[in-house]
Amino acid sequence: MADKGLYTKRLDGRKNDELRPIKAEVGVIPNADGSALFAHGDTLAIAAVYGPKPLHPQHLQKPDRGIIRASYNMLPFSVTERARPGPSRRSKEISMVTENALSAVVNLKKFPGTVIDVEILILQANASTRCAGINAAAMALAHAGIEMKELVASVSIGKIDKTIVADITKAEEDYHEGEGPTDIPFTLTSRGNMITHLQLDGKIQTSRLMETYDAAIAACKKINEYQERALKGEKIDENVKKK
Amino acid sequence: MDTDEKNTQNTEVEQTSEASEADNLTKKERRLVVPGEVIVSANDHLPGDYTRNEDGEIIANRYGLAEIGKIVKVIPISGIYEPRRGNTVIGRVEDVMFSGWVIDVGGPYRAFLPLMECPRFVDKFNMTEFAAVGDAMNVKVWSVKKGSVDLSLKSRGLGKLEGGRIIKINPHKVPRVIGKEGSMINLIKDDTQTEITVGQNGYIWIKGSEEGEKKAEDAINLIERESASDGLTSKVEKFLGVK
Numbered sequence: 001m002a003d004k005g006l007y008t009k010r011l012d013g014r015k016n017d018e019l020r021p022i023k024a025e026v027g028v029i030p031n032a033d034g035s036a037l038f039a040h041g042d043t044l045a046i047a048a049v050y051g052p053k054p055l056h057p058q059h060l061q062k063p064d065r066g067i068i069r070a071s072y073n074m075l076p077f078s079v080t081e082r083a084r085p086g087p088s089r090r091s092k093e094i095s096m097v098t099e100n101a102l103s104a105v106v107n108l109k110k111f112p113g114t115v116i117d118v119e120i121l122i123l124q125a126n127a128s129t130r131c132a133g134i135n136a137a138a139m140a141l142a143h144a145g146i147e148m149k150e151l152v153a154s155v156s157i158g159k160i161d162k163t164i165v166a167d168i169t170k171a172e173e174d175y176h177e178g179e180g181p182t183d184i185p186f187t188l189t190s191r192g193n194m195i196t197h198l199q200l201d202g203k204i205q206t207s208r209l210m211e212t213y214d215a216a217i218a219a220c221k222k223i224n225e226y227q228e229r230a231l232k233g234e235k236i237d238e239n240v241k242k243k
Numbered sequence: 244m245d246t247d248e249k250n251t252q253n254t255e256v257e258q259t260s261e262a263s264e265a266d267n268l269t270k271k272e273r274r275l276v277v278p279g280e281v282i283v284s285a286n287d288h289l290p291g292d293y294t295r296n297e298d299g300e301i302i303a304n305r306y307g308l309a310e311i312g313k314i315v316k317v318i319p320i321s322g323i324y325e326p327r328r329g330n331t332v333i334g335r336v337e338d339v340m341f342s343g344w345v346i347d348v349g350g351p352y353r354a355f356l357p358l359m360e361c362p363r364f365v366d367k368f369n370m371t372e373f374a375a376v377g378d379a380m381n382v383k384v385w386s387v388k389k390g391s392v393d394l395s396l397k398s399r400g401l402g403k404l405e406g407g408r409i410i411k412i413n414p415h416k417v418p419r420v421i422g423k424e425g426s427m428i429n430l431i432k433d434d435t436q437t438e439i440t441v442g443q444n445g446y447i448w449i450k451g452s453e454e455g456e457k458k459a460e461d462a463i464n465l466i467e468r469e470s471a472s473d474g475l476t477s478k479v480e481k482f483l484g485v486k
Contacts, residue, residue: 033323052323052351066351105278107304111351113390142278142306145322145415147293149304150279190279191302231277231306 005162006178011171017218019155019167021238024135024230026143034144036230038136040167042126047136049144052114066114068106070098072133074122083125094130095120101134101154101187101197107147116146127170127183128156134187134197139227151227152196153220154187157212159204164211166219179203186216190224193217272311273318276303282315291316324414324444326350326392330384331401333409333442334394336374344374346382346394349411349444354392356382361396379404379448381440404440407450410460412467414445419470420463427466427479434483435459458483 010016020041029035032048039045055061072094074083098120106116118140120133134154142148158168161178168183175181182202188195195213204212230236276282282294282301290296291314293305303309307317326332326348334348343357358365365373374380380403385395396402412420421428421441432439435458437451447463449456465482469475 034321054351054353114351143321145306145319147305148278150302151277228277228280232275 003162007161007163007175010165011175012169014165016163016165017215019219019222020169022223022226022236023239024139024226024236026139026230032140032144034140034142034146036136036139036143038132038139038227039124040128040132041169042124043122043128043132044124045120045122045129045132045136047121047133047140048119049116049137049140049146050119051116051144052111052146053117055113055115060115061113064112065108066111066116067108068099068103068116068118070095070102070118070120070137072098072120072122072130074125074129078122078125078129094133097130097197097199098134098137101152102137102141104194104196105138105148105150105152105189106141107149110147116141116144125170127168127173128185130154131156131167131185131187135223135227139231142231149189150192151190151224152187153190153223153227154185154197155216155219155223156183156185157215157219158183159202159208159212164208164215166215184212184216186213186220188216188220190220190227193220273308274311275307276309276317277306278303282309282317283311288315289313293317293319320415321413322415323351324349326352326354326384326387326444328384328387330443331381331398332384332394332444333379333381333404333440333446333448334444335409336376336378336380339370339374339376344370344380346380348382348384348392348394348442349414349446350392352390352392354382354384354394356380356394356396360385360394362402374403379407379409381442381448404448404450407438407448408456408460410447410449410463412445412447412463414443416467416470417441417443417445419475420447420466422476427476430476430479430485431459431462431483434485435462 023039026036028037029048034049037046052066072091076082076085118137122129131154138152156168158165159182160172160175173181182204185199187197280303285296285299285301290301294301294315301315303317305317307319309317332348334346336344337347338345343355346354346356348354381401382394383398385393435455437449437455437459440448449459
């Protein structure tokens with residue numbers, strides 16, 4: 001019989017493939033061209049989209065296409081120890097991967113020389129903030145009437161000791177027994193399940209990587225359903241329902 | 244008395260138009276779609292605006308209302324203004340150049356009004372005399388080329404807008420603000436005793452008394468908010484206090 005490892009029961013009692021309670025809504029920022037809110041449990045992100053609009057300084061313009069300029073930031077009160085506001089090494093990295101994750105599905109050829117600004121703010125953090133940010137940004141882009149081939153959904157799959165789990169929390173990220181924690185954020189397109197973003201923090205056997213991809217497909221499919229429902233006017237808040 | 248009579252006439256026009264719109268809805272099915280969503284099978288339909296044919300299915304490329312006829316298209320409900328030749332728009336002067344004015348009309352690109360397109364004589368060395376930075380203008384889109392929009396003043400009713408205020412609404416809701424044959428906008432104009440010009444870019448110029456301008460602005464914002472609901476005319480009438 002295969003060794004199941006130490007982490008057989010999740011810290012918050014969820015099933016291995018179960019997501020945290022989702023919150024999703026569009027139109028939360030009336031002044032933006034498009035906006036959305038997305039939360040995985042305690043991780044809460046909002047995104048606002050402005051544009052396409054003229055891009056300055058001019059040397060950043062691309063003559064054959066527009067660009068996406070994502071900006072990810074955590075608010076000072078989003079974590080227990082005050083997060084210093086402004087760009088950091090971490091926030092610049094996440095802004096870049098978000099740009100790449102979204103650019104793959106957006107029709108940027110339509111307005112050459114322009115920019116689409118995507119502002120992402122984390123109001124509250126409990127791991128997977130980049131995933132919540134990308135999920136909110138994808139909804140905000142659609143809400144802003146930007147031409148897109150399809151939506152993207154993002155989830156962080158974890159390998160905690162030997163167990164593969166979906167949508168990990170901070171407590172799971174800090175589980176250091178056995179093989180320890182591995183965090184793999186995936187962003188998949190809604191129709192083709194194509195990967196537009198994949199990171200890996202920790203270590204994993206090559207033989208098990210495909211298992212995480214399958215888990216990501218299942219989780220992103222669920223997230224995509226929430227995104228669609230929210231875009232069609234529903235205000236989703238699963239925290240309220242369970243109380 | 245006179246205005247009362249006008250109002251009743253206008254509402255009749257609006258009611259009949261709403262009835263005919265309802266007929267259209269039953270004739271052609273419309274539903275809200277998100278990017279990447281399958282609208283119908285491509286066997287009996289052809290892809291139109293903002294849709295594509297992929298593996299025998301018609302897929303939405305944009306968030307909006309899908310209209311399913313012989314040709315399937317998505318009608319945008321959000322997003323920035325896309326300039327089209329012949330549109331009458333309202334803009335603000337952003338800069339005065341050697342041979343014309345740069346005008347912000349809200350699209351993805353800056354628009355340019357050449358000195359040559361000005362119908363009356365303007366001193367080349369004192370162009371601010373005609374229009375300075377910050378002035379509002381009613382202009383026509385003369386040509387839309389890749390990455391540039393040219394404007395003209397050579398048409399009836401175009402020119403500088405003196406005084407008043409400019410508000411911005413979602414450009415896709417402009418038809419609702421105007422109503423069938425201008426019924427809605429005339430209702431507001433008559434009640435608030437204001438002059439109103441609606442640009443197809445969603446910029447609206449209002450001039451009248453302080454209270455009249457405020458009331459007209461609130462009425463237009465009401466239309467923008469409630470544009471999807473039934474009996475819009477009666478809601479606006481109720482807000483204005485007509486009858």
